[in-house]
Amino acid sequence: MTNNISKETIMRLPNYLGYLRRIKEEGGAEYISSSTVAAHFKLTPIVVKKDLSRVSANPGLPGVGFELSALIADIEKFLGYNNVKDAVIVGAGRLGSALLGFEGFSEYGINILAGIDNDEKLIGTYIDGKPVLCKDKALRLISRMNIHIGILTVPRSAAQTMCDYLVSAGIRAIWNFSSVELKVPQGVVVMNENIASTLALLSVKLQKMFDEKEEITLEYRREKI
Amino acid sequence: MTNNISKETIMRLPNYLGYLRRIKEEGGAEYISSSTVAAHFKLTPIVVKKDLSRVSANPGLPGVGFELSALIADIEKFLGYNNVKDAVIVGAGRLGSALLGFEGFSEYGINILAGIDNDEKLIGTYIDGKPVLCKDKALRLISRMNIHIGILTVPRSAAQTMCDYLVSAGIRAIWNFSSVELKVPQGVVVMNENIASTLALLSVKLQKMFDEKEEITLEYRREKI
């Protein structure tokens, strides 16, 4: 178990974890090797070996691999999935309510307690059992429950205001879906979730693929001539 | 304008683009410098300078910057936002319908034509003006309109089946929200959108911050003693 784990490793860990959990559930092997995991994710075994050895508390067994249950526990511990963290969502619009109702968060150690919105029609309603609160009520909830994570799914125009609100309420980590460059004081973490970035990568890759195909076709035509 | 632009650069470009468009809309300056853009995104000016010079068709003016309108056009061209691409969404559940109704896609050159679902209750309905179709009808739409992008928002259990379906229908790029490691033939691009990965990074950063704070407190206590 080493300190200073790279961003890339951290982002691969949840994938490993999900896979390992499923293997365990299926009552599979007691040990699992890096190469097995790597094959499943189409990664090189070396990268997986390094990742796992970095978070595993006890070393893996040469020739065998890592003990499955211990490995799962170690990754969960490293990712902090054990001490479930409470969160609120600001903006109970389309995306906000999709996230409010998303069952999978508990798997990642996140427990969403409430939505927050300005819309009178939404305030007081429940979305998948989670209440939609007004700002004032939510303020009290956040401080009483000592909530540190806020998910921001509001339109551009409201983003900075609601961000300031969250920070003043005591939120220390903001998962920002608003595509606004938020200004926050030191000591607050912002994670930007950007649809556009992923889409750009997809678009460029697709284009590149078509270009290559075009090239092959041209090549083929040239040959025919 | 260089070839082989890095993944990192590609993922920063949509952010620049949005910012530049807004500047232009506000009727701001005719030229914009890397340092201005960098300041807004808290990036180093060098990284922005490199990024922009890679996609800009005409060189920037030393001491002045890049011509705003030309730069916007160049980024749009590079990202392929000019030739709008049609797409379908498989899985008209919560997340699927949130995406179906998401206005912002057009900004990124994507036009979602329809949702696809197995649920009899959904088939035939409209979500934000977009029809929800059964697999057979969608198959014909995809081939008739020559659609190449599919967005996959189905549960784990259906993911690979629906992926195969999309591929056989002619889809060449899949934006995968299903957290399943999809198997696709060569020539099909898959982009995994993984909530868990981002969440992991947020979680670890938050933890690190609390640890640091703890350290400071301990330091303080030690001093007091």
Add this chain to the structure above:
DNA sequence: TAGATTGTTAATCGATTAACAATC
């Protein structure tokens, strides 16, 4: 024992950062 896989150390690769002459 033989084969597989581990941990560790060194080499490679690619992106970011630094340096600097050119120029608006």
Add this chain to the structure above:
DNA sequence: TAGATTGTTAATCGATTAACAATC
């Protein structure tokens, strides 16, 4: 002209990959 910013080339940094002895 002076200051700012460009394009380009070199240095640094960090992640991935390769190599290999140790060991189950």
